[in-house]
Amino acid sequence: MGNCKEFDPTGISNYYSNKVRDVISGLKKKPAIVAFFANPDEGKIRIAESIKRACLKTGISFELSQVSKYDLEEEVLKANEDEAITGIIINYPVFGNRQDEYLKNVILPEKDVEGLCHRTRYNIFHNIRTTSNGHKPILPCTPLAIMKTLKHLGAYDKRLEKGNRLYGKAIVVINRSERVGRPLAALLANDGACVHSVDISDIQAMSRGPGLKFPKFKLISARMSFEECLNNADIIISGVPSKSYKIHQKLIKEGAICINFSSDENFDASIKLRASVFVKSLGELERVMLMRNSLRSAIQQSNFPPLTHSK
Incomplete structure (x- = not known):
């Protein structure tokens, strides 16, 4: 059909996956993610298990934690304080309303490896490309x-x-x-x-x-x-x-x-x-960007310990 090229991003995924693996292999402190599930969904848990396997292959620790939605905020705050955890993910929806927006901002920006919190969005909308401590802001994976x-x-x-x-x-x-x-x-x-x-x-x-x-x-x-x-x-x-x-x-x-x-x-x-080029699907590239974000977050925290929210 015409001269259109259907492009598969697998090559990009492999490039960044290998790059992340190589950098992590030289780190003393490895990236560690905890992913919270308050409303277990079999389909989403299978996806999370797949992400976990991919992360483990690159040297990123990945824990799936099922908690009550009423205990979730407290568990996220504990993860914020835990220096061994460098990245936090929440599986949405939790309450399915504006409380979910609040929960996105309970995660410390330094540990928000999905790039969903207010500070990340503010940086994006205001074209802020370097944070006050000289780091590049985390960007949303997709x-x-x-x-x-x-x-x-x-x-x-x-x-x-x-x-x-x-x-x-x-x-x-x-x-x-x-x-x-x-x-x-x-x-x-x-x-x-x-x-x-x-x-x-x-x-x-x-x-x-x-x-x-x-x-x-x-x-x-x-x-x-x-x-x-x-x-x-x-x-x-x-x-x-x-x-x-x-x-x-x-x-x-x-x-x-x-x-x-x-x-x-x-x-x-x-x-x-x-069309000249058609990309049918991003494939694995989104989850590889999650791993890239996790690495970047861990490195930034090793240089500048994350600030904790006020009690």
Whole structure:
């Protein structure tokens, strides 16, 4: 079908997995993750067991801890204080309401290896690339995996300064979840792209302005329809959790890069007639980015012991 290349990110996954393993082998203190489950779900536990096996292969300790949702906050606070634990994960939903947002911020930012806490999101939205102690902030795993894929595909222009290398690119992100879509759109916009963030309710435009005159992206209401956004996009990234949702080739620009991060395939097979590259799935790359975050978090804590929350 056309000249479209279907790209498998396994090579990127293997590269970072091997790199993480090599670095960990030289560390005295190994990364150690505890993953809390307050609402056991057999499917999610199987996924967690798979992540555990992958982590153990790279030298990362990984403990699955099942606790009552009413005891979860106390257990997270204990893990915050435990110097042997360098990374904390909570399996969501816990309460299925705004209490879950609160729980994300109970985890110390230094131990938030999934990059879901308020400080991480603040750093992303405000284009803060170095923390006060000189470290690079942890980034959420799926957005990070997508960015690594785009860099591998050559979407980032190495002739430009770091932080500006998506300048001139038009990108559509179809998903505005707090976990993936919104931080991803912000990261891409802060790297210089003009991003249209699409949600079921509206479309928002994000960019750093003409000539990248702003230090961080500005958010405005979109002036284009959804179809116009797709027709103009150099890169289309979709994560709609629906088997019936499909993007057809007639909507996309000739030569566009199309990336699917939903468990459902959001792109119709016809897009290969017009797309230059199609990424059907991120595969193992998301969990490899979790391991990369875990390593980075452990190294940062060894240099700067994490601050503890006030009692």
